[in-house]
Amino acid sequence: MNNKENQISASNRLDKAVGLRDKWCGEIGVGDIGEKVTICGWVAKTREHSQHLSFVDVRDRSGMIQCVIDSVVDLHSEYVVKVSGQVTRRPEGTENVELETGSVELTSCEVEVLNSSETPPFSLGKYSEADESVRLRYRYLDLRRSKMLNNLQLRSAINHCARNAMVEQGFTEVETPLLWTPTPEGAREFAVPSRLQKGSFYVLPQSPQIAKQLLMVAGVDRYFQIARCLRDEDLRADRQFEFTQLDIEASFVTMHDILEIVNHVIRKIVMVVRQVEHLAIRTMTWKDALENYGTDKPDLRFGMELVDLGEVFRETQFRAFQAEVVKAIVVEDGASLSRSRLDQLVDRAKELGALGLVWMKIGSVGVPGNSSSPDHPNSLEDIISIESPVAKFLQDHEKEQLISKLGLSGGELVLVVAGEHRSTCEILGQLRLELGSRLANEANEDALEFVWVVDFPMFDGTDEAGNLQAAHHPFTMPHIEDLELLEINPKAVRSQAYDLVLNGWELGSGSIRIHSNEIQSRVFKSLGITQDQAQERFGFLLSAFRYGAPPHGGFAVGMDRLIALLAREDNIREVIAFPKTQSGLDMMTGAPKALSKRNLQELGLNVGPKPN
RNA sequence: GGACCUGUGGUGCAGCCUGGAGUGCACGCCGGCCUGUCAAGCCGGAGGUCGCGGGUUCAAAUCCCGUCAGGUCCGCCA
Known part of the structure; x- marks a missing residue:
């Protein structure tokens, strides 16, 4: 996750006096070269090279700075330290572009351990991802991770x-x-x-x-x-x-x-x-949202709007389409979806309450009168090829109108649902979301619609x-x-x-x-x-x-x-700093808990045995 | 109230379908080596109630039932 742009700078504040220290770790830069500074924070990482050279990354809420220690250190992850050192430009070739402070480091460091720490139950580094229940049990550690801060x-x-x-x-x-x-x-x-x-x-x-x-x-x-x-x-x-x-x-x-x-x-x-x-x-009006997106909370990061096919199938002989409304969505390049994926979609539609879902894979869509075969001029199959379980129930003019109404050019997948108005819209709206979420994320992860x-x-x-x-x-x-x-x-x-x-x-x-x-x-x-x-x-x-x-x-x-x-x-x-799990438990405190008899009495409560 | 997924050293996973000794990977941890690393590297080591309970079986991490916990969703959220 890229949180850089969201990071609210710790500078620009009035509190330049920051207690035991005079700099935030993440704000030390080339402008401070030569200065002697004192920082406070947690040991994020130690890299011990020998008895004469160790690197210690010290982290606070603003970021991280590398401290160079040229003697033996007894520092471990999450120790709380105060480090005084000289801000120095890193030797050529050892800069770290990944790190905000990566062109400098603290040298000639004096390290004071303000507090030791047990080995944390999970790593707080940006590359590790602990299970959420563990994170919630040790929320105070989870929150110490830079992303959470x-x-x-x-x-x-x-x-x-x-x-x-x-x-x-x-x-x-x-x-x-x-x-x-x-x-x-x-x-x-x-x-x-x-x-x-x-x-x-x-x-x-x-x-x-x-x-x-x-x-x-x-x-x-x-x-x-x-x-x-x-x-x-x-x-x-x-x-x-x-x-x-x-x-x-x-x-x-x-x-x-x-x-x-x-x-x-x-x-x-x-x-x-x-x-x-x-x-x-x-x-947009609620009516338009329902009509075009099948929901009252449309995701406008991508198109794939619902299209009404009422006119196309106004007099259809196909029973399933003789309904209050017939609507469709078009999945670009969806014709390549596998049969099992299509079956999944049909199942999903039924799960959502549809009587059925009709899929149509659009093959070639030619131009009438442009047939390359003079022996079979303009037979419909030359112009349009639709692969669908219900293709045989559709009239030629219905197919033609479908193609033009949906603006198809070949390679698409068309999903059609027919039924009662509201539920038909909502089912297609849900399918639109499930098929389009990939589009939404690919389009622009920063999109705010x-x-x-x-x-x-x-x-x-x-x-x-x-x-x-x-x-x-x-x-x-x-x-x-x-x-x-x-x-x-x-x-x-x-x-x-x-x-x-x-x-x-x-x-x-x-x-x-x-x-x-x-x-x-x-x-x-x-x-x-x-x-x-x-x-x-x-x-x-x-x-x-x-x-x-x-x-x-x-x-x-x-x-x-x-x-x-x-x-x-x-x-x-x-x-949220201290959220609850899906079953309403607080993994850290164990709440909710039983009250003592005395508490209950005071409140005038009489609690029966725990129901099974 | 319901559906689905997950639970295996401290952490993240593989193993489960097709039962056969706690079998493996990565991180972390402990010890050693190492003077420019940065998710350091190399060598060695410790660490396990396979969520819990029951069943099937000669034999269960693995199959079945139940249960607890985490997640996603439906219901619910004027």
Whole structure:
């Protein structure tokens, strides 16, 4: 992983006085030649040549410097040392271009061992990769690796940048409670037993959503917070129990304003960590995203868009294509895929819920009237050759239209799925990702394709009781022009909700909120929430809204994901100091753990036997 | 709740399909040699409950069942 550009320089700070030392290891260069300097750090590597010559690499968070020792040394990996020595240009031919400080070294060294170290359980060098569970058990050592320290420094720089960008835009940072009240919608919450009110619980907030809306009622007008959010849901590569959001809410704004506010922050961050001057941030509707990419979080680093073949097969005799929609993706040069790979793709499509997957290998595509064989002028086989299990069911004109609609020139693989609209798009979208991820990485590993997805549907699916569910959350404002559909055709109502997507990762979401009690009641009604239920669940919010709630809306940026992508990591654990495993365990501390009887008693808890 | 992959000296792996002595590689560690290395080199050495439990078998790292742990994904994440 190339972290060079992400490395936040340790210089440019006010703290030139750095305690026991007067230089950072990684910042010693030719400009210091002749100086006598003192550094502190860990022994990264010793190379003992003889009793008269040893090389000791000393590392701190800024980098590494080679120290030349011309006597016997008793230094081992990860010993903590203070070294005073003369910065010297390395002898001709011994420079190390791999090392930032590779043209100099410290000579005439005086070494003080500040602390010894046991042999670490795994090597902290850049060429070794320990299993993640071992790394997590010894996280304090794992974090000592330069890649991880760089990630932490990158994270700090991004947070700093985000804070500045928000303050610049007139936002006030407000902290909100971690001990909050249950809000029965949404993610599963972590409960915290109350000692003073035995039998009652606080919950940890899944986000500061309601608190920030109350701040708008209060007149804060522009709020932000780098907030910890907690959700007791299953973990993933891009999901931890606790994660960090740049949480934003503003009053008297439109969706457009919110997008611009967030764009400003994103552009600042990308400018600082990637030196990108004019970052393009696109916008597309949810409908277009689904239609063309089969997902609400499109990865725009590569094409391979979904193509509608409805017109081509409008009157087809082929049963499987007599469906609500017929869509396809084209895999360039995919005609060379093996039969077993194609079978895998078919299986994968079925796994994703498709009735089937039709593949077509496109052979030659000639030009009509250009036949080289005068005996068989322009027979279709001369012009187009399609190898497919279903080729015999397709009419000639269907094949011709297919070729022109998809712009085929030969050598491609076409994958066709037919069925119900939404699922067909999503299945092809998934196949597109799986077949295209290689393209995405090859294209440009530094690519940052930000896109706003807007005009989400207001409702999405139903709960067990058959009630509609809010796609975003129940305080999301419907599109004004769709308001009248709320009672007639709720599924067609678009909301003023929007997601920010980066390279196919959902970076966050937001919406304009409902500030009118009248509209809120109608939305609750659509969701099957009665007045009484609403009062019970969100009573304090509804009360607040009776005292002059301003129009408002907001957004939250998932910082872990943003930082991971900017650090070129495909896992957010790599940018979190102390993450948990997929089963929610902390390998280092052993948490979660049983509490003592006394603790439990104090909390008024009665824990039954461990379930099997 | 479900699917798949993984678990072998301190670390990373091979061995497993097709059962036959803990058999191998690399790194690290310990000792020795070595005056310009930098993932140093050379020589020697130590280090193992093959995750755990059960089963099949004359015999299990290897086959079967269960279980624990790690990972990826589906469900879940308003």
